[in-house]
Amino acid sequence: xxxxxxxxxxxxxxRADTAQGDTLDVTPRTPQVxxxxxxxxxxxxxxxxxxxxxxxxxxxxxAEFIYPLFVSETIREEAPxxxxxxxxxxxxxxxxxxxxxxxxxxxxxxxLFGIPAVKDEIGSGAWDDHGVVQQAIRAIKxxxxxxxxxxxxxxCEYTSxxxxxxxxxxxxxxxxxxxxxxxxxxxxxxxxxxxVAPSDMMDGRVAALREALDAQGFDxxxxxxxSAKFASAFYGPFREAAESAPMFGDRRAYQMDPxxxxxxxxxxxxxxxxxxxxxxxxxxxxxxxxxxRVRDRWGxxxxxxxxxxxxxxxxxxxxxxxxxxxxATLETLIGIKRAGADLIITYHALDAARWLAEE
Ligand SMILES: [Zn+2]
Numbered sequence: 001x002x003x004x005x006x007x008x009x010x011x012x013x014x015r016a017d018t019a020q021g022d023t024l025d026v027t028p029r030t031p032q033v034x035x036x037x038x039x040x041x042x043x044x045x046x047x048x049x050x051x052x053x054x055x056x057x058x059x060x061x062x063a064e065f066i067y068p069l070f071v072s073e074t075i076r077e078e079a080p081x082x083x084x085x086x087x088x089x090x091x092x093x094x095x096x097x098x099x100x101x102x103x104x105x106x107x108x109x110x111x112l113f114g115i116p117a118v119k120d121e122i123g124s125g126a127w128d129d130h131g132v133v134q135q136a137i138r139a140i141k142x143x144x145x146x147x148x149x150x151x152x153x154x155x156c157e158y159t160s161x162x163x164x165x166x167x168x169x170x171x172x173x174x175x176x177x178x179x180x181x182x183x184x185x186x187x188x189x190x191x192x193x194x195x196v197a198p199s200d201m202m203d204g205r206v207a208a209l210r211e212a213l214d215a216q217g218f219d220x221x222x223x224x225x226x227s228a229k230f231a232s233a234f235y236g237p238f239r240e241a242a243e244s245a246p247m248f249g250d251r252r253a254y255q256m257d258p259x260x261x262x263x264x265x266x267x268x269x270x271x272x273x274x275x276x277x278x279x280x281x282x283x284x285x286x287x288x289x290x291x292x293r294v295r296d297r298w299g300x301x302x303x304x305x306x307x308x309x310x311x312x313x314x315x316x317x318x319x320x321x322x323x324x325x326x327x328a329t330l331e332t333l334i335g336i337k338r339a340g341a342d343l344i345i346t347y348h349a350l351d352a353a354r355w356l357a358e359e
Contacts, residue, residue, distance in 0.1 A: 058338045060330065062106040062353035066150060066303070066345040069102075070241050071095055071136040072115035083237035084308055085315045087347050089115060092135045096143035105353040109148035111197060111345060112136055113242045116158055122166060123158035127183035134191040141192040150195040150224060151188040153181055153209070162246040164200040164254060172254055174202050181205055182212035189218050197280070199226040201254040206274035222277035224303060228264035228290055229282045231255035234309030241308065264290045265297065272298065278343065283307040285332070288339040295340025304341035306332065311347040326355055 045055050072079065072089040079089040090098055102110060114133035116125035125131050133151055140149055155177065156164045165177030177200065185196045196213075198205045206225050213221050231252045239245040256263060264287075268279050279298070281291045282305035291304055314332065318325030329348050336344050346352070 058334055060333055060337060060352065060356055062349070062356060063108040064337070064343050065107045065349035065353065066109045066111050066343055067102055067107050067349035068113060068345060068347060069095070069098065069110045069136075070113050070115060071132050073117040073132040074115060081237070081241045083240050083312055084347060085312075085319065086351070087241065087311075089241065092132060092139060095136045096139045099140040099144045099147055102350065103144040103147040105350055105357075107147075107349050107353050108343070109150050109195070110140070111150040111152055112193075113152050114157055115243050119158055119160045121160055122180065123155035125158040126155055126180070127187040129187055129190065131187070134187055137188065137191040137193050148194045149192065150197050151193045153185050153188065153196050153198040154200045155180060155184070156200075156244040156246070157242050161248065162244055163249075164251065165202055170249070172202075174204070174254075177202050178205055178208040182208055185209045186212055186216055186218070189213065189216075189221050193221075195222045195224050195278075197224040197226060199229060199282075201226065201229050201251075201256070203270075204274070206271045206276050210275035223275060224278035224280060225271040225274075225276035226282055226305070227268045227271040227276065227279040228287070228294070229255050229280070230258045230264075230287060232258065232283050232286070232307065232309070234283045234286070234307045237308035237312045258286070261290055261293065265293060268294050268298065272300065277301070278303055280305060280345075281341075282345075283310060284336045284341070284344070285310050288335065291336070291339040291341055301342040302340055303343040303345060304336045304339075306336060306344055306346040306348065308347065314348075326351075330355060 045051050070089040071092060075089055075091050077091060078094060081087045081089060099110065112133050114131060114136070116132050118125060128134065137149055137151065140147060154164050156162055161167055163172050165172040165174065166180060181198060181200060181202065188196055196209065198209055206223055209223055213219065231250065256267065271279055278301045279294065280303040281287050281294060284291070284304040284306045291302065294302055314325065314328055317323045329352060333344055333346065333348065333352055
């Protein structure tokens with residue numbers, strides 16, 4: 001392109017940009033220049049870290065991380081979880097120390113999962129005021145009152161059959177389960193839980209928990225609903241960690257079909273209507289489209305659960321030297337946030353918090 005032509009074209013662009021539809025005679029834009037190369041060169045803002053940092057659209061903050069903690073009544077010391085390298089079950093006696101380490105890293109919250117010494121048909125350990133989670137809540141809130149404690153509300157860790165609700169004739173009973181979940185919730189909140197997170201996928205459970213909380217004077221306790229929880233193969237390692245694999249069948253009669261995006265939006269809409277303060281998409285990586293669609297439609301805080309299988313895949317690849325663990329982990333977390341998550345429940349929380357502090 002000759003210099004004179006280029007000057008004319010540039011002037012044409014400038015006038016077109018400022019004329020806003022008046023009668024100025026504007027040199028026609030060429031497709032090449034209008035909105036394109038060479039006038040626009042997106043590499044200009046990628047030239048060095050100073051520029052890149054300035055225009056970065058998404059940032060990670062440990063305050064947005066929620067770290068899952070497994071508390072077990074059956075162990076006396078930390079018990080590493082085989083399928084989740086770097087993660088452990090903890091006895092109640094060690095949980096306060098661990099909570100202090102987590103809080104010191106600036107991580108926003110923990111979410112507790114309990115492994116009781118005894119399980120039964122109805123999961124009564126779930127609402128035992130001296131149960132493993134209730135003890136852990138008290139220990140953590142005593143040691144680190146500033147660390148937000150979220151509790152997973154479900155029966156599968158406490159039932160002998162490993163299902164998330166009351167089972168009769170081989171089927172999980174929806175409405176009868178709601179009352180048991182309400183008991184569990186009230187017990188967690190009475191012990192000091194800051195947020196309750198129902199993960200069972202029974203219909204109507206957010207409304208049932210909201211009603212139960214309000215009736216007992218806990219109208220200030222938020223509910224984080226596992227709203228779009230899919231029946232996923234990526235939960236595999238968690239079942240070892242929480243000792244909650246179902247003894248028969250699977251959870252596809254209450255968790256969602258991985259193929260269904262529109263139904264996920266209906267689940268989210270219902271949970272919001274029932275009073276959820278935070279909604280969740282679980283797992284994260286195979287469902288980033290769902291996360292983005294939820295983000296587009298609603299303004300409330302959204303959590304994504306970066307689940308055990310997603311964690312285990314990265315750890316396994318890193319252990320084999322196939323990927324750079326630090327970069328791949330932070331890229332994963334930023335991808336989840338970019339897709340729409342405000343909060344990320346992740347086993348990487350402690351590592352990521354350390355890495356972010358170094359940057
Ligand atoms: Zn469950």
